[in-house]
Amino acid sequence: MDGAPGSRITVSGGATELVVMWAGFPLLGAAAGWLLAAAAGWVADLPWAPAQGLFEALSRLPQPQVTIGAAVVGAVAGGLLAGAGHAERLTVGVDGAGVGLRRDGRQRDVARREVRVVFVDGKDLVLLDADGGELVRERSDLDRDRLRSAFRAHGWPWAEEDPHRAAYRLWVPGLPGLPVGADALLRARQDALTRDRRDDVRELRRELGRIGVVVRDDERRQYWRLTMRAVLPTSEEPTPSEPGQDRR
Missing domain, CATH: 3.30.720 (Signal recognition particle alu RNA binding heterodimer, srp9/1)
Structure with a gap:
């Protein structure tokens, strides 16, 4: 974090995080590739080892070229992983x-x-x-x-x-008290959570927010509350979230 009083303060992972990603990940990848190639002959002789065909093929390739090549491939893979991590910071x-x-x-x-x-x-x-x-x-x-x-x-x-944590309720399909269309969105979002489709999960959260429903996740379970903007069917009384309600 940096910045003098009154100026913009920036909070980020800092230089240490960058060093770990850009130096550590390629080094770990190179080491993993080197170990994989170096141990190929030994692993190929184990009758219970998985992917024996791959290890047998590696063990027949000339050394030290195959070990060096495996280390380079591992380092490149580590670099790609570091790039993805940097983008997500x-x-x-x-x-x-x-x-x-x-x-x-x-x-x-x-x-x-x-x-x-x-x-x-x-x-x-x-x-x-x-x-x-x-x-x-x-x-x-x-x-x-x-x-x-x-x-x-x-x-x-x-x-x-x-401050609204006590207002959340566990979502159950068909549960009353939701705006029109919210139950269908929560069903779709539950499916996206189960399938680990993160983009869909985020987009469906935004759609729920537009109709006055805030959702939070506990593992793969969804909890919801209403905002002051929520519009319920005329047969139901609005229950906007306020601090101090019974905790779920």
């Missing part, structure tokens, strides 16, 4: 006017006036608006204390936990 910049969130080359800015409260939920940085809806939910490994210090330094309303 979240960088948060905070000042008195707003917050900027950058990931995978995309920048998102949220004005301070739109935000009622900021907190960390598990590994998710969350910003809520005045109606209780989620403006931002971004997963990262950023340090909670550094985020707290950055937001508080500029007077943002920081909470130590979700």
